[in-house]
Amino acid sequence: MRVVVIIPSRYGSIRFDGKPLANICGKPMIQWVCERATQAKSIESVHVATDDSRIRDAVDRFGGNVVMTSSKCRSGTDRVAEAAERLGLNPGDIVVNIQGDQPLVDPRCFDAVVKPFYEDPAVKMSTLAFAIVDRREITDPKDVKVTFDNKGDALYFSRATIPYDRDGSNIFQTYKHLGVYAYTQEFLACFRGLPPGHLEEIEKLEQLRAMEHGYRIRVVVTPYDSPEVDLPADIRRIEEKMAGMGLC
Structure with missing residues (x-):
C-alpha cells in the first residue's frame, strides 16, 4: 500500500491571488x-x-x-483525484490531501491521518481535528468545527459553533477541523463522481458531500494545530510562529 501526499494548488484566488507563491521566511509557501x-x-x-x-x-x-492537471477541475479534491490517476495509483493506495496554505503543518499530522487505514479496513476516508485553545475560533465561521461519535466517525462539520451549549452550564471541548484528508484511491475516485450535496452547498464544506451520500469519515484528534494562511495579513502571524520555532 503506497501512501502519497498530493497538494492541490491554483494561482487565482479572490482573497489572495498567487497565494501558493507568497514569500514566507524566504521561501514560497508551497x-x-x-x-x-x-x-x-x-x-x-x-x-x-x-x-x-x-x-x-x-x-x-x-x-x-x-503533476499538471486540467484547468477545468471544480475543486481541490477533483484536482487531487486527477493527479492520483495520472500517478497510476492502485485502488488500495492511500492519498493524503492537504491544502498548500498550511506552512506550519506538523509532519506527524500526516502519520496520524493515515493510521486508521492500518487499524480498521472499513475506513475509506479520514481527517484531523484539533482541540480549540483560542476561544475566538469557536465562533469564527472561518474555523470549521467538527463533532464525532464514540468510534471517531464524524457526525457533522459546520462553520457554526457545534455542539451548542443551550443552557451554558456544561464544560466540554470544542474541536476545530484541520484541512488534511486521507482516502483510499478507490474511494477518492468514487467521491469525485458524487453530485454536490445540499448541506455542502449551504456550508461550503466539500467533506459534507461524502456524509450526505452515506459515507463515514474517521476523525483523528491531533495535538498539533495547523494554522492556515487565508489573507496576506496572516503571513506576519505565521512568520512570528516560525521564528519562535527556530524555522526562520
Missing part, C-alpha cells in the same frame, strides 16, 4: 508545505497538483514533484 510533508515517516512521495505554469516552475526550482 515549498514549506512540501518540505513538512516530506518529513512524515509514513509518506512515500509528495506531489503538487496544479494547472498553472508559475506554480510548476516554482516547485521545479526547489526540486519538488509536479
Whole structure:
C-alpha cells in the first residue's frame, strides 16, 4: 500500500491571488508545505497538483514533484483525484490531501491521518481535528468545527459553533477541523463522481458531500494545530510562529 501526499494548488484566488507563491521566511509557501510533508515517516512521495505554469516552475526550482492537471477541475479534491490517476495509483493506495496554505503543518499530522487505514479496513476516508485553545475560533465561521461519535466517525462539520451549549452550564471541548484528508484511491475516485450535496452547498464544506451520500469519515484528534494562511495579513502571524520555532 503506497501512501502519497498530493497538494492541490491554483494561482487565482479572490482573497489572495498567487497565494501558493507568497514569500514566507524566504521561501514560497508551497515549498514549506512540501518540505513538512516530506518529513512524515509514513509518506512515500509528495506531489503538487496544479494547472498553472508559475506554480510548476516554482516547485521545479526547489526540486519538488509536479503533476499538471486540467484547468477545468471544480475543486481541490477533483484536482487531487486527477493527479492520483495520472500517478497510476492502485485502488488500495492511500492519498493524503492537504491544502498548500498550511506552512506550519506538523509532519506527524500526516502519520496520524493515515493510521486508521492500518487499524480498521472499513475506513475509506479520514481527517484531523484539533482541540480549540483560542476561544475566538469557536465562533469564527472561518474555523470549521467538527463533532464525532464514540468510534471517531464524524457526525457533522459546520462553520457554526457545534455542539451548542443551550443552557451554558456544561464544560466540554470544542474541536476545530484541520484541512488534511486521507482516502483510499478507490474511494477518492468514487467521491469525485458524487453530485454536490445540499448541506455542502449551504456550508461550503466539500467533506459534507461524502456524509450526505452515506459515507463515514474517521476523525483523528491531533495535538498539533495547523494554522492556515487565508489573507496576506496572516503571513506576519505565521512568520512570528516560525521564528519562535527556530524555522526562520
